[in-house]
Amino acid sequence: MDAASGSFKYSDAVELRLAPSRIAAVGLVLAGAGTLSVLLQLPLASVWHWAVTGGVAGLIFEALVTVAARRGPRGVSWMRLDRWGALTVRTGRHLRAGIVQPRSFVAPWLTIVRWRPEGAWFDRTFVVLPDMADADAFRQARVLLKWGEGGNCGQSNSGSG
DSSP states (O other): OOTTTOOOSSOSEEEEEOOOOHHHHHHHHHHHHHHHHHHTTSOOOHHHHHHHHHHHHHHHHHHIIIIISOOSTTOEEEEEEETTSEEEEEETTEEEEEEEOTTOEEOSSOEEEEEEETTOSSOEEEEEOGGGSOHHHHHHHHHHHHHOOSSSTTSSOBSOO
16 A cells, blocks of 8 residues: 555455466475374374275365365365455355455465455364465465455454565
8 A cells, every 4th residue: 555645555355376386296295195104103003094085185186176275165266355354255156255364364475364254163274375376366365465445354464475
């Protein structure tokens, strides 16, 4: 926001088409491998080691589909954000509208969007990494999340935009 004129120098809204992310895939696989390496050191019967391995592998697979590949019923593949905090996302085949909530995390290397869909009781979150979107659109989205003028947009954001 331009302090002298009180005007917002960016457009009122930005749309991001979120592509699959190699950064997210590598991070999730490393986190899963680290989790397995710790859990397999526990003194448990082999049946429990197999159960833990299967459970962690299933969770890693679900996270890869949802977060890294942006597919499935909870994978966000597109978003439109305006400077007043209104957010529309595409999850699977459905469009959902909602409002950005306080405490979305905004940094150049990671953005975590916290939002509440219309009619929902609980907040949802999704991750946007630099390799998921066009660099200019990603920057505009970070600016709108951090400095937007809406009721919730930009109130308690952390990091550097």
